[in-house]
Amino acid sequence: MPDSRNADVLIVGAGPAALFAIFQLGLYGLRCHVIDGLGQPGGQCAVLYPDKPIYDVPGFPEIDGEELCERLLRQAAPFEPRFTFGRTVVDLARDPGGKWLAQLDDGSHVRADHVVIASGIGLFNAPPDVGVADAELKPGPAAAWPLERSRGGIVVDPATFETSEPGLFAIGDACDYPGKLRLILSAFHEAALATQGIRRRIAGGKAASVEYTTASRRIREKLGQS
Structure with a gap:
């Protein structure tokens, strides 16, 4: 099995929902590996809109897509995520030890305790040497994974954002649940609840305490604010 790498959480997709999930998971010591085509x-x-104004991100009367992503990357940076770009997850399965094993389109593998699918509405197919303006949207491999679906999204429990497969979560445009709003601000909420769902699984089903960034010395130290 070539090039097998490990992570606490594998995130499929690298849009705003995924980038905020890195930060949320990092607050609780979970290291992420993010893969995007x-x-x-x-x-x-x-x-689609690197220079298009977005008006409904809390705290920003106006911000374009490029600046939003730059800020999310800066916010996630203290937690040292690993990124793999220009690659696609083509298969997900459990290994004999119960971890998730993701196979990439180059034959390499990533092993993780938990997976968050944040692959959006499809796969923008553009390798590293092709400009994003030339990217073509098409259904990605996730569309064929045996998961319950509704209205084009993967069905999740809205309390945890866990799918029908234990340990496999979905957020952003990739998921669906009653009352779903396809807005960036909703995706941030989903990333936060998915993080708590993952923490609950790690704790054996018990609710883990939530730490507040304004009060937790541990978190402030991680963010370089001690």
Whole structure:
């Protein structure tokens, strides 16, 4: 099995939902490996509206897609995520030890305790040497994974954002649940609840305490604010 790498959480996709999930998971000591078919982070923001104003991100009267992604990357940076760009997850399965094993289109593998699918509405197919303006949107391999679906999204428990497969979560445009709003601000909420769902699984089903960034010395130290 070539090039097998390990992570606490594998995130499929690198759009805004995924980038905020890195930060949320990092707050609780979970290291992420993010894989995206594009040659850069940003997902739809990078491809469809890098310079288009967005007006409904809390705290920003106006911000374009490129700047939003830059800020999310800066926010996630203290937690040292690993990025693999220009690669696609073509298969997900459990290994004999119960971990998730993701096979990439180059034959390499990534092993993780938990997986968050944040692959958006499809796969923007553009290798690293092709500009994002030339990326073509098409259904990605995730569309064929045996998961319950509704309205084009993967069905999740809205309390945890876990799918029908234990340990496999979905957020952003990749997921669906009653009352779903396909907005960036909703994706941030989903990333936060998915993080708590993962923490609950790690704790054996018990609710883990939530630490507040304004009060936790541990978190402030991680963010370089001690």
